Amino acid sequence: MLSRTIDQLLKTEPTHHQVKVRGWVRSFRSNRFIALSDGSTIKTLQCVVDFENFDDELLRKVSIGAAVEVVGMLVESQGQGQTVEVQVSKLTVLGEAHPDDVKLTILSPKRHSLETLREQAHLRIRTNTFGAVMRTRSKLAFAINEYFHKNGFFYMHSPIITGSDAEGAGEMFRVSALDLKNIPLDENGNVNYKEDFFGKETNLTVSGQLEAESYAMALGKVYTFGPTFRAENSNTSRHLAEFWMIEPEVAFNDLDANMDLAEDFIKYVIKFALDNCDDDLEFLENRLIEEEKNKPQDQRSEMKLRDKLRFVLENNFKRVSYTEAIDILKNSAPNKKKKFKYIIEEWGADLQSEHERYLVEKHFKSPVILFDYPATIKAFYMRLNDDGKTVRAMDVLFPGIGEIVGGSQREERYDVLLEKMRAMNIDEKELYWYLDLRKFGTAVHSGFGLGFERLVQFTTGMGNIRDVIPYPRTPGNADF
Amino acid sequence: MLSRTIDQLLKTEPTHHQVKVRGWVRSFRSNRFIALSDGSTIKTLQCVVDFENFDDELLRKVSIGAAVEVVGMLVESQGQGQTVEVQVSKLTVLGEAHPDDVKLTILSPKRHSLETLREQAHLRIRTNTFGAVMRTRSKLAFAINEYFHKNGFFYMHSPIITGSDAEGAGEMFRVSALDLKNIPLDENGNVNYKEDFFGKETNLTVSGQLEAESYAMALGKVYTFGPTFRAENSNTSRHLAEFWMIEPEVAFNDLDANMDLAEDFIKYVIKFALDNCDDDLEFLENRLIEEEKNKPQDQRSEMKLRDKLRFVLENNFKRVSYTEAIDILKNSAPNKKKKFKYIIEEWGADLQSEHERYLVEKHFKSPVILFDYPATIKAFYMRLNDDGKTVRAMDVLFPGIGEIVGGSQREERYDVLLEKMRAMNIDEKELYWYLDLRKFGTAVHSGFGLGFERLVQFTTGMGNIRDVIPYPRTPGNADF
Numbered sequence: 025m026l027s028r029t030i031d032q033l034l035k036t037e038p039t040h041h042q043v044k045v046r047g048w049v050r051s052f053r054s055n056r057f058i059a060l061s062d063g064s065t066i067k068t069l070q071c072v073v074d075f076e077n078f079d080d081e082l083l084r085k086v087s088i089g090a091a092v093e094v095v096g097m098l099v100e101s102q103g104q105g106q107t108v109e110v111q112v113s114k115l116t117v118l119g120e121a122h123p124d125d126v127k128l129t130i131l132s133p134k135r136h137s138l139e140t141l142r143e144q145a146h147l148r149i150r151t152n153t154f155g156a157v158m159r160t161r162s163k164l165a166f167a168i169n170e171y172f173h174k175n176g177f178f179y180m181h182s183p184i185i186t187g188s189d190a191e192g193a194g195e196m197f198r199v200s201a202l203d204l205k206n207i208p209l210d211e212n213g214n215v216n217y218k219e220d221f222f223g224k225e226t227n228l229t230v231s232g233q234l235e236a237e238s239y240a241m242a243l244g245k246v247y248t249f250g251p252t253f254r255a256e257n258s259n260t261s262r263h264l265a266e267f268w269m270i271e272p273e274v275a276f277n278d279l280d281a282n283m284d285l286a287e288d289f290i291k292y293v294i295k296f297a298l299d300n301c302d303d304d305l306e307f308l309e310n311r312l313i314e315e316e317k318n319k320p321q322d323q324r325s326e327m328k329l330r331d332k333l334r335f336v337l338e339n340n341f342k343r344v345s346y347t348e349a350i351d352i353l354k355n356s357a358p359n360k361k362k363k364f365k366y367i368i369e370e371w372g373a374d375l376q377s378e379h380e381r382y383l384v385e386k387h388f389k390s391p392v393i394l395f396d397y398p399a400t401i402k403a404f405y406m407r408l409n410d411d412g413k414t415v416r417a418m419d420v421l422f423p424g425i426g427e428i429v430g431g432s433q434r435e436e437r438y439d440v441l442l443e444k445m446r447a448m449n450i451d452e453k454e455l456y457w458y459l460d461l462r463k464f465g466t467a468v469h470s471g472f473g474l475g476f477e478r479l480v481q482f483t484t485g486m487g488n489i490r491d492v493i494p495y496p497r498t499p500g501n502a503d504f
Numbered sequence: 505m506l507s508r509t510i511d512q513l514l515k516t517e518p519t520h521h522q523v524k525v526r527g528w529v530r531s532f533r534s535n536r537f538i539a540l541s542d543g544s545t546i547k548t549l550q551c552v553v554d555f556e557n558f559d560d561e562l563l564r565k566v567s568i569g570a571a572v573e574v575v576g577m578l579v580e581s582q583g584q585g586q587t588v589e590v591q592v593s594k595l596t597v598l599g600e601a602h603p604d605d606v607k608l609t610i611l612s613p614k615r616h617s618l619e620t621l622r623e624q625a626h627l628r629i630r631t632n633t634f635g636a637v638m639r640t641r642s643k644l645a646f647a648i649n650e651y652f653h654k655n656g657f658f659y660m661h662s663p664i665i666t667g668s669d670a671e672g673a674g675e676m677f678r679v680s681a682l683d684l685k686n687i688p689l690d691e692n693g694n695v696n697y698k699e700d701f702f703g704k705e706t707n708l709t710v711s712g713q714l715e716a717e718s719y720a721m722a723l724g725k726v727y728t729f730g731p732t733f734r735a736e737n738s739n740t741s742r743h744l745a746e747f748w749m750i751e752p753e754v755a756f757n758d759l760d761a762n763m764d765l766a767e768d769f770i771k772y773v774i775k776f777a778l779d780n781c782d783d784d785l786e787f788l789e790n791r792l793i794e795e796e797k798n799k800p801q802d803q804r805s806e807m808k809l810r811d812k813l814r815f816v817l818e819n820n821f822k823r824v825s826y827t828e829a830i831d832i833l834k835n836s837a838p839n840k841k842k843k844f845k846y847i848i849e850e851w852g853a854d855l856q857s858e859h860e861r862y863l864v865e866k867h868f869k870s871p872v873i874l875f876d877y878p879a880t881i882k883a884f885y886m887r888l889n890d891d892g893k894t895v896r897a898m899d900v901l902f903p904g905i906g907e908i909v910g911g912s913q914r915e916e917r918y919d920v921l922l923e924k925m926r927a928m929n930i931d932e933k934e935l936y937w938y939l940d941l942r943k944f945g946t947a948v949h950s951g952f953g954l955g956f957e958r959l960v961q962f963t964t965g966m967g968n969i970r971d972v973i974p975y976p977r978t979p980g981n982a983d984f
Contacts, residue, residue, distance in 0.1 A: 029656055029724065046756040047724075048945045063723035063755070064656055091945040093756075119916070119946030128944055146715075146937040147944070149722040158723065162658035169649045176509055176544055178642040183975040184664070184731045185677075185708075185746050187982035197665075197701070198684065199677050199708065201735045204695045207684050215684045221677070221735055221745065222982035228665075228679065235626075235975060235984060242629040243543035243638065244509065244527075250731065251664045255681045255701055265701065266665050275543070276526040276573075276598075436599070457626040457984055464608055464627070465528045465571040466599030495663040495715060502667035502702035504715060504937055 031064035038100040038108045045069060045110060046093045046118070048150070050131075052086045057103075058112075060094065066156050066303050070101060070109040078115060088131050089121030089150070138491050145495050145504055153311055156304035157492055160297060161480045167296035168249060168270055168476075171289055177245040177272060182232025184251065187224050188454055195255040196227035197265075228253035233271050233471060234405075234458050237434060240273040240469055241461050247272040249476075257499050261488040262425075264477060266497040273471035279407075279416040279433040282470035283393050286420055286429050287341045290474075294333050297483050305330055305484075312485040325424070329485045332423065339390040341420065344383070346397045347371065352387055353379055374401045380419075380426040392421045404448045405458075407433040407468075408440055418472070425482055431472020438462035511544035518580040518588045525549060525590060526573045526598070528630070530611075532566050537583075538592075540574065546636050546783050550581060550589040558595060568611050569601030569630070618971050625975050625984055633791060636784035637972055640777060641960045647776035648729060648750055648956075651769055657725040657752060662712025664731065667704050668934055675735040676707035677745075708733035713751050713951060714885070714938050717914060720753040720949055721941050727752040729956075737979050741968040742905075744957060746977040753951035759887075759896040759913040762950035763873050766900055766909050767821045770954075774813050777963050785810055785964075792965040805904070809965045812903065819870040821900065824863070826877045827851065832867055833859055854881045860899075860906040872901045884928045885938075887913040887948075888920055898952070905962055911952020918942035 028036075030047060047062030047069070055075045059068035071094045075083055086092060095114035101107055121128055130136050130144055130151060141148035148154045172179065185199050201221035202208070210216040217225045232248035239246045248271045255265065272285065297305065309329035316324040327335060344352075353359055353368045353375075366376050375394075384392050395418040399408060406415035420429035435441040441462055445452050452459065480492040490496035495504045508516075510527060527542035527549070535555045539548035551574045555563055566572060575594035581587055601608055610616050610624055610631060621628040628634045652659065665679050681701035682688070690696040697705045712728035719726045728751045735745065752765065777785065789809035796804040807815060824832075833839055833848045833855075846856045855874075864872050877897040879888060886895035900909035915921040921942055925932050932939065960972040970976035975984045 031656065046947070048722075063658075064725070089945045091947040118948070119942075119944075121944040125944070127940065146718040146940060149719055155722065158660070158719070159658055162660070165659045165661075166649055166653045169646055173646045176511065178543075178639055179645045180638070180642070180974055181645075181731070181748055183746065183977060183982075183984070185733075185977050185982055186984075188984070195681075197679050197681055199679060200684070201675075201677055202684070204678065204680070204682070204684070204687050205689075205693075207687060209685075213685075221737075221979060222977070223980040224982060226982045238626040238984075239629055239638070239974065242528075242635065245544070251661070253665075257701075266663065268661055460607065460626060462599075464599075464601040464605070465569045467526070467571040468598070494660060494719065497663060497665050497702070499701060500703040502663075502665055502704060502706045504663070504666075504668070504718075 029064035030060065030062045030067065030069045033069060033098065033108060034065065034067055034106070036098070036108065039098050041098060042095060042113075043098045043110060044093065044095045045071070046091070049086055049088055049090045049092060049121075051088065055083060058086060058092070058094070060092070061155075063155060066152055066159070066307050067106075070103055070106055071096065071112050072109055073112045073115060082115065082117065085117040085120050086115075087121055087123040089123075089128050090117055091119035091121075092117050138488060142490060142496070149494070152307060154491070156307045156311075157480070157484045157486060158494065160301045160304050160308070160484050161492060163300050164293055164297055164480060164483060165249075165476070167293040167300075170296070171292045172245075172247045172272065175245070177247050178239070178243045180232075180236055180239045180243075180246045180248055181250060182229065182235040182248045182271075184229055185222070185226050186229045187222065187226050188234075194230045196230060197253050197255045199226045199228060230254060231269070231271065231473065233273065233473065234455070236271050236273040236471065237469065238457065238461055240275045240471070241465070241467070244276075245272070245274045259499055261490070264489055264493065264496055264498060267489075267493065268476035269473050270476060271471060271473045273469065275467055275469045277433075277470040278468050279395060279418060279470060282431055282433060282472060283341075283343060283395070283418055286393070286418070286431065286472055286474075290420070290429070290479075291337050293479070294336055294483060298330065298333055298337075305333075308484050308486075315487075325485075332485075333483065336391055336422070341391040341393050342388045343393045343395065344388070346394055346414070349375070349379075349383060349394050352383065356382060356387070358382060372398050372400065377426040380421045381423070384421045384423050384426075391423070394419050394421065402432070404444045404450050405432070405434050405441070407435045408444070416470075420472075422482055425478055428478050428482065429472050429474045431470065433468065433470040436462060436466045436468050438466065509544035510540065510542045510547065510549045513549060513578065513588060514545065514547055514586070516578070516588065519578050521578060522575060522593075523578045523590060524573065524575045525551070526571070529566055529568055529570045529572060529601075531568065535563060538566060538572070538574070540572070543635060546632055546639070546787050547586075550583055550586055551576070551592050552589055553592045553595060562595065562597065565597040565600050566595070567601055567603040569603075569608050570597055571599035571601075572597050618968060622970055622976070629974070632787060634971070636787045637960070637964045637966060638974065640781045640784050640788070640964050641972060643780050644773055644777055644960060644963060645729075645956070647773040647780075650776070651772045652725075652727045652752065655725070657727050658719070658723045660712075660716055660719045660723075660726045660728055661730060662709065662715040662728045662751075664709055665702070665706050666709045667702065667706050668714075674710045676710060677733050677735045679706045679708055710734060711749070711751065711953065713753065713953065714935070716751050716753040716951065717949065718937065718941055720755045720951070721945070721947070724756075725752070725754050739979055741970070744969055744973065744976055744978060747969075747973070748956035750954045750956060751951060753949065755947055755949045757913075757950040758948050759875060759898060759950055762911055762913060762952060763821070763823060763875070763898055766873070766898070766911065766952055766954075770900070770909070770959075771817050773959070774816055774963060778810065778813055778817075785813075788964050788966075795967075805965075812965075813963065816871055816902070821871040821873050822868045823873045823875065824868070826874055826894070829855070829859075829863060829874055832863065836862060836867070838862060852878050852880065857906040860901045861903070864901045864903050864906075871903070874899050874901065882912070884924045884930050885912070885914050885921070887915045888924070896950075900952075902962055905958055908958050908962065909952050909954045911950065913948065913950040916942060916946045916948055918946065
């Protein structure tokens with residue numbers, strides 16, 4: 025007897041063979057039609073019960089959320105929107121679900137706010153919205169690994185616990201096995217980390233880039249894909265304290281090759297989602313349209329979800345230098361009319377989300393890659409240009425979300441890097457190993473970081489980053 | 505002009521076209537033959553330099569470890585063991601490497617101990633051994649994701665920072681943003697975690713299983729693949745404080761289906777390595793033979809590395825109940841002759857590595873799956889058998905390393921689980937959400953955990969777990 029997932033069954037021809045299917049009840053109409061979900065797809069399998077042949081007591085247990093096993097014939101469906109259905113000959117309730125439990129109301133057709141569902145993160149995954157988001161998230165993750173595998177990259181697990189706090193990408197969480205009630209102090213009254221597990225102060229990583237560079241300088245093309253952390257007290261819809269990041273790093277790539285890689289990579293994974301998640305994306309597209317009905321016309325998305333994804337595939341990312349971008353912004357209507365919150369006065373200004381979105385959505389009407397930023401607003405490891413004032417940095421800007429990728433060509437010259445580190449107060453003793461990479465067979469190399477949740481948000485159209493990761497960690501929230 | 509990796513070039517026919525290759529010098533013989541590596545393969549590309557046509561000063565810079573770019577004709581090779589070579593017309597030294605620097609001696613043909621290399625974890629990846637290990641590690645990681653993707657599993661990122669310390673799988677690291685010099689205390693003199701970032705005590709996860717269960721009960725088939733942590737002071741060749749774990753979890757799978765999955769999964773990824781990492785595995789096989797030459801005959805591996813991998817593919821994993829295993833062990837020669845460190849006296853004993861290896865290597869001479877362990881030595885969430893004293897646990901035991909997989913059918917009955925939690929002092933308030941999974945549409949489900957580094961050790965033949973992860977974290981060591 026076939027035991028297949030519903031996703032597989034819905035793609036088969038009606039066989040008139042017996043099948044066994046297990047899943048959860050999504051609805052039970054007319055004491056006859058069970059819509060069964062097993063999570064493999066957003067679609068349900070119609071299971072037709074001849075109620076005359078089944079015990080009333082059994083049928084009463086077939087309620088929303090109950091786990092059941094059905095055995096029956098797979099036949100052509102009489103109903104609309106489905107090709108096959110199961111004529112149930114045997115029905116077993118594996119686990120009941122009491123329909124009056126308040127927690128179960130999240131499965132009822134009535135719409136619940138995403139905020140309410142967030143408090144039930146262990147059950148929200150049973151709703152259509154979160155099923156669709158998390159299946160898409162999984163497919164995107166696979167596409168990422170597949171892209172790099174096909175292109176000769178090696179997956180590198182950079183360390184999560186780091187003894188280095190020199191990366192400067194953000195505030196860090198401390199990791200310790202000390203008893204916090206009895207912190208050992210040294211003779212100067214400072215915490216004596218020598219007594220801690222690692223014999224030194226340790227934190228959760230904010231980026232695997234520096235370690236990835238060390239591997240790129242041996243294996244050529246590498247990438248990381250792992251969790252990173254920020255201890256910043258940002259309670260916004262764009263920030264998480266724990267999020268997943270993808271960081272490719274390639275020896276011998278200059279900034280142009282880095283931009284090529286970023287564009288090719290992003291297009292690959294978005295195409296993969298369009299090709300492999302159509303049912304889920306269709307649902308999410310309609311969800312977004314419903315959600316935006318409550319918004320004023322001018323705040324609604326200009327494009328439907330899948331149109332926006334195709335728009336990214338079909339357009340070249342416009343490459344614009346920071347200097348050009350500043351000129352455009354200085355002369356833009358919102359700048360002149362002081363509609364921007366941060367008015368662009370002169371070269372050297374750090375760009376805000378409002379500026380990035382203006383460039384993408386109003387001016388160029390395409391994804392944009394900005395490059396060659398002022399050295400003063402970028403990290404110490406970025407390659408200094410010959411002008412002495414800009415660095416080979418790049419940011420990829422997307423409609424709706426602004427920056428989705430940040431990267432750079434790395435400073436490969438030992439002397440220049442050392443000077444930069446000293447000027448920026450980066451501890452050269454701690455990063456001796458990073459400097460070593462420039463001592464032995466140094467070479468031009470580049471890489472970038474892409475926040476995975478931002479990509480999932482863009483692909484699924486979810487407005488709040490907390491709704492695209494299973495168990496979000498934010499200030500005041502580490503439940504489950 | 506073709507710009508290809510060395511791995512690609514070595515697989516092409518000689519084209520008599522110009523190619524450009526960039527990499528690092530592995531050797532430079534007779535002022536004429538550069539062996540060039542770019543990390544894409546363990547093999548080097550022979551680049552032939554007509555030294556008469558090049559500047560002496562340039563050639564002097566072509567030393568081991570230097571980064572160079574060569575341009576030239578790809579032609580049939582005259583040398584042995586390679587089909588193509590490059591007749592160099594243009595040679596550029598991108599980054600020099602001073603051959604007298606002591607750190608560079610790790611690249612010299614002289615063998616260095618793995619301990620020495622560990623102190624240079626940022627440079628050891630440039631050696632053949634670590635290149636081979638880390639390329640194989642990357643391929644195994646891809647095979648894992650591919651296996652689950654092909655089989656309809658969804659990749660789920662379980663949280664790293666967890667508010668739960670109830671899992672009981674091991675000692676945990678604390679995560680905090682508090683100032684350790686000024687720990688806030690509450691009125692009872694305890695640490696006031698309400699003032700910490702998450703408003704509660706938080707730790708690094710020891711397992712994603714419980715959260716994976718919540719997703720399996722909605723999406724059906726899921727897996728995690730992420731870092732996990734143990735704050736145990738184990739300075740052994742088998743333990744890391746930070747390691748990667750794979751945890752599949754499947755709704756409606758009983759223990760038999762769980763064993764089928766584990767066996768099928770492991771065979772798939774090992775076959776993938778044999779099919780895709782042959783050059784690296786051949787090198788590692790020879791390395792192991794060299795290493796074991798220093799050992800007494802009876803401590804050497806009985807099989808060569810790749811033979812051992814094929815042995816796993818070609819044998820069914822022997823399924824043996826714990827009760828049968830105890831009988832075998834009680835009557836075994838090493839038990840009777842008191843050669844075991846821990847003598848097996850009676851049913852209920854916890855098995856040690858020596859017992860597991862005896863069963864695999866001496867008695868059954870095949871991988872073994874032990875199942876139905878005494879409830880008293882296993883975790884609270886394992887499904888109780890009808891005998892009331894054993895649980896549906898399973899361990900997969902491998903030659904050389906012992907346990908590689910631990911898993912179970914999970915207790916799906918609310919009342920039984922609650923009773924077990926109370927008996928084992930598991931906080932039911934904290935795990936309310938885990939109990940909820942048994943309230944609404946509960947069903948039989950199963951899963952297991954596989955320590956990724958153990959798998960990499962088994963596949964590469966490396967004896968110390970610190971040599972199969974880029975930057976190992978162990979007591980007293982969080983460098984880089």
